[in-house]
Amino acid sequence: MTKTIVVNEIGGPEVMRLVDLDPGPPGPGEVRMRQAAIGVNFADVHYRRGTAPPHAMAKLPMPFTPGLEGVGIIEAVGPDVTEFVVGDRVAYASASVTIGAYAEARLYPADRVFKVPAAVSDVDAAALLYRGITVHGLIRSCYVVKAGDTVLLHAAAGGVGTILSRWAKHLGATVIGTVSSEAKVEAARSQGCAHVIVTSKEDFVARTRDITGGRGVDVVYDGVGIDVFLKSFDCLRRYGMMVSFGQASGMMEPVDPVLLQHEGHYLTKFSGSTYNADTAEYRHRASEVLAAIQQGVFELGKHPVYKLADVASAHRELESRRTTGSLVLVP
Numbered sequence: 617m618t619k620t621i622v623v624n625e626i627g628g629p630e631v632m633r634l635v636d637l638d639p640g641p642p643g644p645g646e647v648r649m650r651q652a653a654i655g656v657n658f659a660d661v662h663y664r665r666g667t668a669p670p671h672a673m674a675k676l677p678m679p680f681t682p683g684l685e686g687v688g689i690i691e692a693v694g695p696d697v698t699e700f701v702v703g704d705r706v707a708y709a710s711a712s713v714t715i716g717a718y719a720e721a722r723l724y725p726a727d728r729v730f731k732v733p734a735a736v737s738d739v740d741a742a743a744l745l746y747r748g749i750t751v752h753g754l755i756r757s758c759y760v761v762k763a764g765d766t767v768l769l770h771a772a773a774g775g776v777g778t779i780l781s782r783w784a785k786h787l788g789a790t791v792i793g794t795v796s797s798e799a800k801v802e803a804a805r806s807q808g809c810a811h812v813i814v815t816s817k818e819d820f821v822a823r824t825r826d827i828t829g830g831r832g833v834d835v836v837y838d839g840v841g842i843d844v845f846l847k848s849f850d851c852l853r854r855y856g857m858m859v860s861f862g863q864a865s866g867m868m869e870p871v872d873p874v875l876l877q878h879e880g881h882y883l884t885k886f887s888g889s890t891y892n893a894d895t896a897e898y899r900h901r902a903s904e905v906l907a908a909i910q911q912g913v914f915e916l917g918k919h920p921v922y923k924l925a926d927v928a929s930a931h932r933e934l935e936s937r938r939t940t941g942s943l944v945l946v947p
């Protein structure tokens with residue numbers, strides 16, 4: 617039998633139940649994967665507790681299996697699948713197609729999986745791919761980070777935060793990161809932040825303006841939401857760009873466009889579903905993340921790992937803001 621996490625009702629971590637549920641054979645255009653590692657993303661928490669954006673919640677089936685990314689071995693291919701064979705090691709990392717990663721085995725559309733080089737471990741792939749593809753969209757498409765830029769990044773010690781700060785630094789940018797506690801300062805600094813602001817004891821607007829000599833930053837990347845969103849505009853330089861990509865602390869209030877006119881700021885709301893809707897674009901982002909992993913851009917082998925059966929603990933830790941980096945499940 618196949619152990620699978622199933623959620624029957626919106627609620628706390630305890631609503632995630634481990635059950636026997638076999639996904640069956642792959643249909644046309646599908647592969648069946650035996651999963652070796654599964655990434656835990658904050659979006660999984662949002663779906664489980666019902667705080668994902670309303671349009672996403674409206675599409676959520678009930679019951680459902682959470683999870684957006686996994687890596688493993690193909691154990692069966694659908695009748696018309698020619699690109700892959702049984703035994704191929706592949707991964708997927710995609711919000712726009714289908715959730716359901718928290719399982720020992722699952723079906724997935726073959727055109728959305730990609731091979732993983734042997735040099736990249738299962739746990740590193742699960743820790744870095746979904747967030748890495750997100751970060752690629754944020755720093756290579758949404759706002760193109762270049763050498764000499766100064767970036768303000770909220771939740772810099774988190775999963776997306778550590779990947780974005782490493783990659784932006786690699787591109788020649790200076791990263792100012794915020795974290796909520798002193799305990800996360802070293803994690804943020806070691807992952808590429810030149811400056812770390814502890815929001816529980818410092819005013820991040822004043823500190824950012826101070827660090828930038830009053831100019832402000834070129835871009836703000838905000839995955840925290842309501843607690844920092846509005847104030848972050850005061851950290852931007854003239855014509856700077858605010859990129860909102862998440863709301864871990866809660867959904868932002870609607871914005872009056874007049875807010876943008878004082879300094880000519882730009883505002884965009886990033887969604888991985890949009891930026892990876894095109895399969896060729898998604899595959900391109902995945903290949904660039906895998907190349908960056910192999911070039912040594914990211915720290916490897918240090919991700920907290922939980923058993924699939926212990927997923928509730930992983931969610932509790934993530935929600936409590938105690939984690940740094942990306943959490944991974946193994947069967």
Ligand SMILES: NC(=O)c1ccc[n+]([C@@H]2O[C@H](COP(=O)([O-])OP(=O)(O)OC[C@H]3O[C@@H](n4cnc5c(N)ncnc54)[C@H](OP(=O)(O)O)[C@@H]3O)[C@@H](O)[C@H]2O)c1
Nearest residue numbers: 657658771774775776795796839862863864865887888937
């Ligand atoms: N748009 C997309 O396609 C996309 C894709 C991937 C991720 N995301 C978003 O990116 C953000 C980061 O995702 P992640 O999976 O890497 O998570 P994460 O950053 O590892 O964890 C979330 C972090 O948010 C901060 N936070 C602030 N207020 C919080 C609150 N009330 N509750 C919990 N955390 C709070 C915490 O850092 P501090 O304690 O240091 O503040 C926490 O560590 C999330 O908002 C996620 O939804 C969006």
